[in-house]
Amino acid sequence: xxxxxxxxxxxxxxxxxxxxEEEVTISQLGLAYISDETIPFRYCSGRxxxxxxxxxxxxxxxxxxHVLNRENLKKARHxxxxxxxxxxxxxxxxxxxxxxxxxxxxxxxxxxCV
Amino acid sequence: xxxxxxxxxxxxxxxxxxxxEEEVTISQLGLAYISDETIPFRYCSGRxxxxxxxxxxxxxxxxxxHVLNRENLKKARHxxxxxxxxxxxxxxxxxxxxxxxxxxxxxxxxxxCV
Numbered sequence: 472x473x474x475x476x477x478x479x480x481x482x483x484x485x486x487x488x489x490x491x492e493e494e495v496t497i498s499q500l501g502l503a504y505i506s507d508e509t510i511p512f513r514y515c516s517g518r519x520x521x522x523x524x525x526x527x528x529x530x531x532x533x534x535x536x537h538v539l540n541r542e543n544l545k546k547a548r549h550x551x552x553x554x555x556x557x558x559x560x561x562x563x564x565x566x567x568x569x570x571x572x573x574x575x576x577x578x579x580x581x582x583x584c585v
Numbered sequence: 586x587x588x589x590x591x592x593x594x595x596x597x598x599x600x601x602x603x604x605x606e607e608e609v610t611i612s613q614l615g616l617a618y619i620s621d622e623t624i625p626f627r628y629c630s631g632r633x634x635x636x637x638x639x640x641x642x643x644x645x646x647x648x649x650x651h652v653l654n655r656e657n658l659k660k661a662r663h664x665x666x667x668x669x670x671x672x673x674x675x676x677x678x679x680x681x682x683x684x685x686x687x688x689x690x691x692x693x694x695x696x697x698c699v
Contacts, residue, residue, distance in 0.1 A: 491657050493647075501646025502639065514644055516661040524690040525616065526672060530628055532615025533607075543605050547630040552666035554699055558640060576638045585668055585699040 488517035488553035490582050497564050502574060506566040513559070515582035519551040522584035527551070555579035602631035602667035604696050611678050616688060620680040626692055627673070633665040633698035641665070669693035 492513050497506035530549035558576040565571055606627050611620035644663035672690040679685055 486657070491661070493655070493658065495647065495652060499647065499650065499652050500643045501650070502643065512643065512647070514640070514658065514661050516657040524672070525688060526628070526669060526690055526693060529614045529616065529626065529691050533609065533613065533626070536613065536615070538609065538613050541607070543600070543630040544607065544628065547605070547628045548666055548668060552662055552668060552699065554662060554666060555640060556699075558638070574639060576640055577643050579640060585666065585670075 486517045487521065488515060488519050488582055488584050490514075490579060491516050497566070500574075500577065502577070504564075504566055504572060504574070505568075506564050506572075508564045510562055510564070510578070513578045513580065515553045515555050515579050517553050517582075519553050519584035522551045551584035553582060554585050555581065556583045556585065557581040600631045601635065602629060602633050602696055602698050604628075604693060605630050611680070614688075614691065616691070618678075618680050618686060618688070619682075620678055620686075622678045624676055624678070624692070627694065629667045629669050629693050629696035631667050631696075633667050636665045636698035665698035667696060668699050669695065670697045670699065671695040 490513050492511050494509050495512045497504050497508050527549045530547055534545065534549065557580045559578040559580050561573050561575055562577055563573045604627050606625050608623050609626045611618050611622050641663045644661055648659065648663065671694045673692040673694050675687050675689055676691055677687045
């Protein structure tokens, strides 16, 4: 059976935007390095409904009423995004051939509803 | 006929994230005020692909590979959002009964890929 949005949200615990963490290998990052070293990959996920301003409510209302049908308006976001506002500047590791590499801005260090 | 994503993008001129403007009446804002006064409503719309960092590429890769199947990860955004980073603090107007009102953070004044 198909679940309604509210049921889904309730089941997912309605989590607010926050920093999450998963252990992954460097190879899994998809940045073309082959290394079995693991790092804690941190990312931003969760809801931002509480951060809506009049701007978001207005934009949602204009879309709903089809007052303005321009493509640009239809595509504009009327809800804040849970996104990194700071990154771990550098992560260094050895690849499987023992070469040393440094990668930048891979992992989030702080999240916000923007 | 259904259009591919690239065709659609090309037709829409591939516009980068920027501030857009539309004349609307206060009534149309959906904030429960009745007034025929018009204001320039400014909002943020456009593409943010050029602003992707290693974080976004990594997150997209982890999702694609189903390395991590957690709900949180699936929901995390792997592309920056075109959003206001500043708002017009106040807009004042007279409603249709000549009462004076001030509304806050309704219109964007600056946009960015965040």
